[in-house]
Amino acid sequence: MRSSTVALDVDHLTRLAGVKPAEIEVLRTIAELFRVSFAGATTISDNSAYASVRADVEEAVSWIDVLVQEYGIACVDINENAMRAACRLATYVVGKRADVRFYNSATSRLVLDDTTVSQIMRVVLRLVRSFVEHGPNISNGFAFADPQKYSMGDRDRYTVLVASGDGEFLIPYTSGTSRSQRPSRTRTTRCRC
Template sequence: MVSVTRRITQIKQPRGGYIKPKEFTVINLDDNQQLHSDENEHGIIVGLAVDYLTRFSLGTPSKKAFEISIRGAININKLDYAKQLLDSIVGLDDKSIISACKLVGFDVVFRAGTIAYTRPAETIAPDEDTISNIRIMVDRSLSFFKEYGPAIKDGFSFEGGYTNLINTGDGDFLTETALWDFKVSKNAPTKNHTLQLLVYYLMGMNSIHKEFKNIKQLGIFNPRINKVYLFNLDNIPSEVITEVSSEVIGY
């Protein structure tokens, strides 16, 4: 059994993907802010920091927003240090952003095991440009939710929806009628990203979360390039739903 993202890498999709990325409607958002061209921390660290700080800024308690990080820290007996970092996250000031970057360094322990923890969280140290970029991308995310939100659920898992093929995986955000995934990338979504969203939706429909019954759209927001990608679920052929449910997820 594997995670959603790992399972998707094992799947040979039809040409162009089960849901072709080019079929998503693309909406450009403009905030007149430019990101710095260079960052000194890995894109995964930056992306997780943006994601979790957005959740925190929307009102999710910090312990819940950084829950995966805390679980990872527990697994390597770093809970005391993780708590210190968590307590210092109070907003979008420099210290909060630095602490967030260090804290998400523990995510990999929970998601991939202690063997994947190759860089101590203590050594993560975003520079001024990286801190500035994270702040801008969180601000963009908050502006996004003012237009497309509010978020009614974030950082959710799929209890009741897991199978013998997929036993882990967690989604980013739900609004009233859309399932959203955040991608902090310089590139447009790929067919793996769109399949991931579809799998999340189908697992959500089979989970304990009743909110999925109202979902009508799949969406991706990328605060790095400040673009929204939207797709109506009505446009998915029934045979695609059946095949992904059976062959990818294992229903």
């Protein structure tokens, strides 16, 4: 499995762990969280060679267990089923962000080994614990530069807007990433959670 797909899995699972919608809004919340995956799956399934992708997406979403708590508040059970659903749904992002010709149906059917499952779950739990200790994710899509200067093209030493859902989180006192990268020899401004 590609590292970018694993990063998306961790991103989706961590965000799923943090959502607590009213029971009637659960499906809408899940649809919003996986909107890029769903859009990619729609694009892929429009190709007759991959017509079964829509059914595969519905099957993957059915694996997500929703627990209803007191007062009609729901939460997603972050378990192996949810992790496998996130893994499958992440494989369809390519249909939205790149092109259908880059889609490999074998990746959607990949059966993860126990080591991979436990490592992904460990990273998700570490991030969830970090949010509990340091505060919630406060922004989706952010620039480190001054917003006005950024809109005018001045990046103030930073080159890109962090806006794609590949495991970037902004919490009150630092930013965190779920990406597994080799340690840099230069000093970084991100906290490895």
